[in-house]
Amino acid sequence: MSAAPRRTGRRTxxxxxxxxxxxxxAALTAALPAQAHAGKGGHGHGRPSRYQDVQLLxxxxxxxxxxxxxxxxxxxxxxxxxxxxxxxxxxGAEYLATHLRQxxxxxxxxxxxxGGDMVGASPLLSGLFHDEPTIEAxxxxxxxxxxxxxxxxxxxxxxxxxxxxxxxxxxxGCYTEKKFKGANxxxxxxxxxxxxxxxxxxxxxxxxxxxxxxxxxxxxxxxxTPGIVSxxxxxxxxxxxxVETINKYAKVLQRQGVQSIVALIHEGGFPAxxxxxxxxxxxxxxxxxxxxxxxxAKNVTPAVDALVTGHTHNAYVCxxxxxxxxxxxxxxxxxxxxxxxxxxxxxxxxxGDIARxxxxxxxRVVTRDVPRAPDMTxxxxxxxxxxxxxxxxxIGYISADVDNTGTESPMGDLIADAQLAHGKQLDPRxxxxxxxxxxxxxxxxxxxKGAEGDGVVTYAEGFTVQPFANTVNLQDxxxxxxxxxxKEQVSxxxxxxxxxxxxxxxxTYTLDLTRSGAxxxxxxxxxxxxxxxxxxxxxxxxxxxxxxGGGDGFPTLGQGTNDLVGSDDLAALGAYLTANSSATNPIxxxxxxxxxxTR
Numbered sequence: 001m002s003a004a005p006r007r008t009g010r011r012t013x014x015x016x017x018x019x020x021x022x023x024x025x026a027a028l029t030a031a032l033p034a035q036a037h038a039g040k041g042g043h044g045h046g047r048p049s050r051y052q053d054v055q056l057l058x059x060x061x062x063x064x065x066x067x068x069x070x071x072x073x074x075x076x077x078x079x080x081x082x083x084x085x086x087x088x089x090x091x092g093a094e095y096l097a098t099h100l101r102q103x104x105x106x107x108x109x110x111x112x113x114x115g116g117d118m119v120g121a122s123p124l125l126s127g128l129f130h131d132e133p134t135i136e137a138x139x140x141x142x143x144x145x146x147x148x149x150x151x152x153x154x155x156x157x158x159x160x161x162x163x164x165x166x167x168x169x170x171x172x173g174c175y176t177e178k179k180f181k182g183a184n185x186x187x188x189x190x191x192x193x194x195x196x197x198x199x200x201x202x203x204x205x206x207x208x209x210x211x212x213x214x215x216x217x218x219x220x221x222x223x224x225t226p227g228i229v230s231x232x233x234x235x236x237x238x239x240x241x242x243v244e245t246i247n248k249y250a251k252v253l254q255r256q257g258v259q260s261i262v263a264l265i266h267e268g269g270f271p272a273x274x275x276x277x278x279x280x281x282x283x284x285x286x287x288x289x290x291x292x293x294x295x296x297a298k299n300v301t302p303a304v305d306a307l308v309t310g311h312t313h314n315a316y317v318c319x320x321x322x323x324x325x326x327x328x329x330x331x332x333x334x335x336x337x338x339x340x341x342x343x344x345x346x347x348x349x350x351x352g353d354i355a356r357x358x359x360x361x362x363x364r365v366v367t368r369d370v371p372r373a374p375d376m377t378x379x380x381x382x383x384x385x386x387x388x389x390x391x392x393x394x395i396g397y398i399s400a401d402v403d404n405t406g407t408e409s410p411m412g413d414l415i416a417d418a419q420l421a422h423g424k425q426l427d428p429r430x431x432x433x434x435x436x437x438x439x440x441x442x443x444x445x446x447x448x449k450g451a452e453g454d455g456v457v458t459y460a461e462g463f464t465v466q467p468f469a470n471t472v473n474l475q476d477x478x479x480x481x482x483x484x485x486x487k488e489q490v491s492x493x494x495x496x497x498x499x500x501x502x503x504x505x506x507x508t509y510t511l512d513l514t515r516s517g518a519x520x521x522x523x524x525x526x527x528x529x530x531x532x533x534x535x536x537x538x539x540x541x542x543x544x545x546x547x548x549g550g551g552d553g554f555p556t557l558g559q560g561t562n563d564l565v566g567s568d569d570l571a572a573l574g575a576y577l578t579a580n581s582s583a584t585n586p587i588x589x590x591x592x593x594x595x596x597x598t599r
Contacts, residue, residue: 050350051358052213055107056262056343057100060115060310061335063151063441064122064134066380068092068368069336070445070464072405076315076338076365079275089368090338093137093380096366097373100141103342103364111208112144115310115332116221116266119163120151121441124391124463125383130159130169132180133383139184140375145206147219147264148189149310153233154468157201160187164202175386188219188264191245193238201237205249207258213347215260215354216253218246218304222267222292222311227493227553228438230546242267243299250303259352260345261304268312268332269293270497276339276363280318289318289330291497297330299323305354306343306361307331315339317361329359339363391460396577397586398455404443404465407511407597411443411465412502413590418576419472419569420504423542426566427474432528433504433542434485436552439569440502441465455586457577466570470544475560480535483526484556487518493553501554503594504542512598525596544569 068074068091075087104110118138119131126134138146152160158170166182168174190204205218220242226234246263253261269291271280280287293309297320300307304322306329313335319327333339346358384391404411416433423430442464448454449461477485486509490498495517510525526533533539543557545565550558566572581587 048212048349050348051355052109052347052349053107054213054215054345054347055104055110056306056308056345057103057110057112057340058114058308058331058343059096059333059337059340060266060308061117061149061313062114062119062134062138062337063117063335064119064126064131065091065336066093066125066133066137066376066383067123068095069338069442070449071401071443072403073336073442074338076334077275078365079273079277085275088365090366091336092366092368093141093337094372094376095368095370096337096340097141097376098370099364099366100340101373102370103340109210109213109347111215112142113217113262113264113308114138114143114146115264115308116147116149116219117151117310117335118146118149120149120154121467123467124460125380125387127463127467128387128390129175129383130155130172131163132175133379135163135180135183137376137379139181140379143185144208145186145188145217145219145264147266148187148192148202148221149266150221150225150229152187152221153225153229153237156233156235157192157237160202163187188217189221190218190249191220191223191240191242192225193240195236195238198238204245205253207253207256212349214258214352215262215345215347216250216258217262217264218249218253219264220245220266228551230551231549242296246304247301250301254303257352259303260347260354262306262308262345263300263304265293265296265307265309266311267292267296268309268314269316269318269330270312271314271316271318276315276334276365278316280316289316289320293330294320297322297328302326302328304328305356306345306359308341310335315363317341317363326356328356329361331361331363333363338366340366387460391458391463392450392452393459394452394456395459395462395574396457397581397583398444398446398457399586399588401446402444402589404440406592407500408502408592408595409437409440409443410589410592412437412440413505413592413594414587415440415466415569415573416502416504417590418573419542419544421576421579422472422566422572423474423540426472426564427540429540430474430542431539432507434547434557435502435544436547437499437502438552439466439468439470439544439546441467455583459574462570462574462577466573468544468546468569470546470569472542472566472569472572473545473548474540474542474562474564474566475548475557476538476562477541477556477560478535479533479537479539481556481559482533482539482541483521483523483535485554486521486526488554488556490520491518492555499552500595501547505590505594508594508596510596510598514598542566
């Protein structure tokens with residue numbers, strides 16, 4: 001499932017050193033003249049050759065993961081030649097910096113771009129400081145340009161403007177003696193308009209140029225951003241259609257003499273394989289990509305030469321035909337800085353356009369077997385020193401890893417249990433809790449990350465799991481409304497990509513994936529503490545404030561009554577862990593067996 005978005009608050013030379021760098025070598029097959037990939041002076045007179053290779057390095061959905069992400073969030077799956085798979089530890093800004101810098105060697109024409117969600121839903125190291133550390137890190141990584149993503153709006157357009165332009169936080173002030181300088185790279189937001197002026201809130205496009213080579217970049221986020229970000233975050237903004245916007249600005253760039261164009265799109269797809277290096281373009285089963293990006297790619301003007309995408313946290317390097325039927329590269333580099341995409345764009349000096357038939361692209365693993373970049377180590381150490389007094393505080397104990405993977409996850413269930421417990425403290429009538437899966441940003445690892453000891457859960461680790469500063473809200477629903485909420489997991493806005501709410505203990509039902517639409521939730525199977533749901537009865541339900549506003553495609557959750565707002569969700573999780581675990585009696589991960597799944 002997409003690890004998409006959730007709420008506001010405080011709460012990146014192809015390096016081939018190991019077999020981990022085996023990559024998807026997707027390439028468009030038609031040949032160019034022999035000099036096409038020379039990229040240097042030709043004809044023996046020092047004049048530029050007709051063709052110039054431009055290296056495009058790209059990544060997406062970093063989400064402020066400066067330190068190596070833990071657990072499954074810090075691994076990628078690699079397909080082996082014999083058809084088996086293995087997992088590789090990946091990610092971390094210290095390693096990403098080394099990989100990118102090594103990749104650029106020998107490539108004088110190189111540009112680095114990103115597909116949005118650089119910040120937001122970040123671990124404590126970045127999120128505690130409103131993501132200033134991540135912007136600083138991206139500056140050091142020499143990021144040239146990025147689109148906005150939905151998470152860039154977690155704290156609203158004004159805060160996004162501060163990340164772009166610099167300045168101290170309006171409430172928390174400056175964190176160091178030096179004033180925050182903002183991003184050295186442009187954020188592009190072509191389809192995000194000020195509702196009053198009807199103009200983009202940030203630059204719609206940007207042109208990279210070296211000598212006589214020019215490539216335009218257009219940046220958009222998904223049109224559906226308002227449905228997956230808090231209302232406060234998108235207040236006063238209008239989000240327009242991705243295709244119409246890209247096509248509009250492609251014409252603008254062409255009128256300015258820019259024929260080579262790359263679209264940075266914070267919307268993505270779902271690959272047929274979970275391995276980063278699967279062959280998307282091979283015939284037969286196990287290939288291809290589906291999801292919203294496919295329709296977008298098929299309709300974006302042929303004037304655009306490549307699409308760098310994101311949002312779904314998946315890895316793929318695929319060709320999708322443009323409206324003229326010509327294949328065009330569409331890429332995504334998973335998330336959290338675990339991969340980067342290395343694409344070669346061959347620029348034709350005669351036409352000013354990309355020779356599309358020569359585009360080559362592959363995802364590369366950000367392995368941790370390379371030297372750490374010292375400047376990134378210094379940055380992480382400096383910000384960790386500021387965060388340590390808060391982040392190192394123990395909040396609970398676990399007996400094993402609490403994973404956040406699967407349709408129903410142990411981590412999701414644990415959060416729902418914590419919110420139910422908090423709800424009962426606020427109102428003993430509280431019956432159940434529901435947690436959106438995309439708000440569960442990580443699991444909890446049993447192995448110690450620092451000096452805290454195995455099994456100890458620190459505040460920083462809890463923050464990484466729930467970084468959005470949502471509150472726990474209580475609302476009354478009828479039994480009929482509760483059933484409707486469950487059906488909205490697999491219908492309406494969630495029909496194509498279901499969002500399965502994580503249930504608190506006592507709520508059970510069957511999810512029959514052999515059926516279609518809302519029927520996938522078997523109504524007669526829904527039980528609360530063993531009893532059928534009474535359509536006419538009233539149930540007190542705890543959710544986070546994002547869901548309570550009808551977010552994530554659950555309009556019925558926005559129709560509850562008798563609202564009561566409790567503490568923030570991280571405080572509820574911490575209180576639950578503290579009350580229900582100790583060093584000698586750690587909490588056992590839930591079994592994730594509350595939903596019976598039929599496939």
